[in-house]
Amino acid sequence: MITSASGWRKVFAASGDEADAGSLVSADDTVIAALAAETFACRLKAKVTHTPVIAVGTDARPTGPAIADAMLRALLAHSVAVRYAGVIAAPEIMAYARDFDGFVYISASHNPIGHNGIKFGFDDGGVLDRDENAAMVADFEERCADPQAAQHAHALMGRCPAARLDWAYAEQDAVKQQALSVYRAFAKRTIAAADDRAAQDELFAHIRANVARQPLGVVCDMNGSARVRSLDAGFLADCGISFYAINNTAGNIAHAIIPEPENLVYCARKMNRLHKDGKTDVLLGYMPDCDGDRGNIVYWNERTGRAEVLKAQEVFALSVLAELAYATYQNGGIPAHGLLAKAIQTKNDAEDPAEQRLGVAVNGPTSLRIEDIAAAFGAQVFRAEVGEANVVNLAREKRAQGYVVPILGEGSNGGNITHPAAVRDPINTLFALIKLLVLRDAGDRKGLFHLWCAVSNQRDKYKDDFSLADVIDTLPAYATTGVSEQRAVLHVATPNHAVLKRRFQKLFVQEWQKKRAALLKKYGFCSYEAVATNGTKETRGIEDFGISGKGGLKIIFYNEKTQPLAFIWMRCSGTEPVFRVLCDVKGADAKKEKSLLSWETEMLAQADEEYIRSQETERGQDDPPLSP
Numbered sequence: 001m002i003t004s005a006s007g008w009r010k011v012f013a014a015s016g017d018e019a020d021a022g023s024l025v026s027a028d029d030t031v032i033a034a035l036a037a038e039t040f041a042c043r044l045k046a047k048v049t050h051t052p053v054i055a056v057g058t059d060a061r062p063t064g065p066a067i068a069d070a071m072l073r074a075l076l077a078h079s080v081a082v083r084y085a086g087v088i089a090a091p092e093i094m095a096y097a098r099d100f101d102g103f104v105y106i107s108a109s110h111n112p113i114g115h116n117g118i119k120f121g122f123d124d125g126g127v128l129d130r131d132e133n134a135a136m137v138a139d140f141e142e143r144c145a146d147p148q149a150a151q152h153a154h155a156l157m158g159r160c161p162a163a164r165l166d167w168a169y170a171e172q173d174a175v176k177q178q179a180l181s182v183y184r185a186f187a188k189r190t191i192a193a194a195d196d197r198a199a200q201d202e203l204f205a206h207i208r209a210n211v212a213r214q215p216l217g218v219v220c221d222m223n224g225s226a227r228v229r230s231l232d233a234g235f236l237a238d239c240g241i242s243f244y245a246i247n248n249t250a251g252n253i254a255h256a257i258i259p260e261p262e263n264l265v266y267c268a269r270k271m272n273r274l275h276k277d278g279k280t281d282v283l284l285g286y287m288p289d290c291d292g293d294r295g296n297i298v299y300w301n302e303r304t305g306r307a308e309v310l311k312a313q314e315v316f317a318l319s320v321l322a323e324l325a326y327a328t329y330q331n332g333g334i335p336a337h338g339l340l341a342k343a344i345q346t347k348n349d350a351e352d353p354a355e356q357r358l359g360v361a362v363n364g365p366t367s368l369r370i371e372d373i374a375a376a377f378g379a380q381v382f383r384a385e386v387g388e389a390n391v392v393n394l395a396r397e398k399r400a401q402g403y404v405v406p407i408l409g410e411g412s413n414g415g416n417i418t419h420p421a422a423v424r425d426p427i428n429t430l431f432a433l434i435k436l437l438v439l440r441d442a443g444d445r446k447g448l449f450h451l452w453c454a455v456s457n458q459r460d461k462y463k464d465d466f467s468l469a470d471v472i473d474t475l476p477a478y479a480t481t482g483v484s485e486q487r488a489v490l491h492v493a494t495p496n497h498a499v500l501k502r503r504f505q506k507l508f509v510q511e512w513q514k515k516r517a518a519l520l521k522k523y524g525f526c527s528y529e530a531v532a533t534n535g536t537k538e539t540r541g542i543e544d545f546g547i548s549g550k551g552g553l554k555i556i557f558y559n560e561k562t563q564p565l566a567f568i569w570m571r572c573s574g575t576e577p578v579f580r581v582l583c584d585v586k587g588a589d590a591k592k593e594k595s596l597l598s599w600e601t602e603m604l605a606q607a608d609e610e611y612i613r614s615q616e617t618e619r620g621q622d623d624p625p626l627s628p
Contacts, residue, residue: 126422295426
């Protein structure tokens with residue numbers, strides 16, 4: 001089992017086949033589920049003085065009910081009060097759990113259907129942070145290592161009070177409805193960026209009024225995910241937005257789960273068919289993963305006359321643009337740097353410059369285009385290691401330092417986290433784009449796109465009848481590797497990644513010296529900087545690449561003015577047994593991105609080959625060679 005802070009995951013299908021859509025789990029995996037539940041119960045009981053109350057739910061995978069049953073029995077045996085919702089979307093259960101002591105969510109997110117896993121969280125609406133998860137993992141592994149682990153787990157589940165288990169199942173539908181109500185209220189608060197109910201109603205009334213004048217339709221490929229049972233259809237309808245769903249039966253997973261371009265084509269085809277049928281108001285589409293916390297976007301391109309898939313990095317960039325523009329819109333059209341200048345000029349105690357700082361938290365491989373967008377609005381970008389928990393906790397750290405962080409997320413994966421949410425949510429991504437399209441100029445008040453054109457010095461690109469394609473044209477141009485591409489996923493033999501990265505460093509420095517003139521001529525690179533991300537900490541200018549360990553390592557390349565032009569990045573996945581690489585290059589030249597990524601991959605292969613050769617020497621010439 002991979003036990004990262006983003007979730008504990010393994011193949012739970014009894015056959016061991018990750019493509020198995022069966023509902024059975026093995027006896028050993030039942031034990032694992034029970035011991036995981038016991039570990040969390042003990043952490044909760046040490047944290048609170050009352051009887052812990054938690055929410056429990058699953059995504060739409062077939063093995064979910066069997067895992068949930070084992071976990072419910074173990075939790076109830078430890079006198080933890082549970083609110084079991086059955087199939088429920090991740091953002092929904094995390095919003096609901098804010099009223100309790102925590103949650104257990106059974107899901108493997110975007111992994112293949114035979115996988116499953118567990119996410120744990122307390123009452124802050126997000127998964128456990130790195131340190132809490134590490135403590136949980138240590139306790140869990142100790143329990144699993146006990147020779148009597150299986151006997152203990154079965155005895156524990158046998159002690160579950162039958163009446164309490166029966167009641168947990170009996171009130172499942174009521175719990176789900178309660179969770180839905182809480183989630184709806186939380187979604188309104190998040191989208192409106194306002195705690196005041198009147199302010200929320202004003203925004204949604206504005207959206208309804210504008211949609212009534214200029215109709216808007218949305219397609220969702222639910223792909224049998226947990227979002228089938230969530231608020232999407234009703235919430236959009238209440239906003240006056242037409243909603244069309246396909247693969248709309250929970251558990252009926254029609255195709256691969258990960259919401260990357262190769263799977264967004266089904267949504268795009270539906271949009272194309274609707275336009276042929278005269279539904280010309282359909283401008284946006286999305287597809288969530290199985291737990292419904294990530295949804296990447298399809299849009300209608302009026303110029304080409306067809307639906308087109310947005311890349312994950314583009315989705316995140318548009319979301320950041322939209323939410324920073326919305327923050328500016330709420331502040332009367334004054335961007336953050338304008339407010340800061342005003343505060344310094346007036347020296348008014350009520351306008352403390354520290355309170356005006358605007359920030360965005362992202363992961364290491366998020367494209368540099370985010371810095372360009374943030375700078376236009378006077379915002380600063382902060383980077384953490386890959387992993388939703390890392391980015392969420394970095395944003396919390398920056399808020400504690402006086403920053404306002406309205407949006408954060410992992411641009412490399414798409415989707416976004418809109419404060420106060422602590423998890424990605426396709427509804428928030430969708431409404432970031434809806435606000436961008438709907439909140440237009442009214443009298444002297446500029447709309448979101450007009451504000452963006454003004455602060456980014458692209459006033460000539462604004463027009464009153466703009467479409468999303470016009471907005472996309474104004475994004476800073478970058479060529480970036482997609483995380484789902486085959487060339488972005490490597491398998492390395494070297495188990496110690498600090499050693500691998502030090503070997504890579506030796507090769508990189510040699511290559512840099514040898515190819516420096518060619519790199520300057522071809523790319524404009526004059527210098528480089530090595531950066532490590534571990535948890536919420538980013539360390540710049542490192543001299544030892546190995547200090548990044550299992551975290552992220554990035555090499556940023558600069559021009560003669562020390563402006564960043566590109567980066568290469570690497571990290572071992574925390575949720576899959578693969579080593580990921582990525583390249584990001586300023587400008588629209590995809591050839592440069594491919595060339596740089598190939599260079600990085602070649603050097604990594606050479607660094608890994610040193611380990612393979614050393615192992616072959618130790619094993620002896622008569623043994624079969626190891627393969628990378």
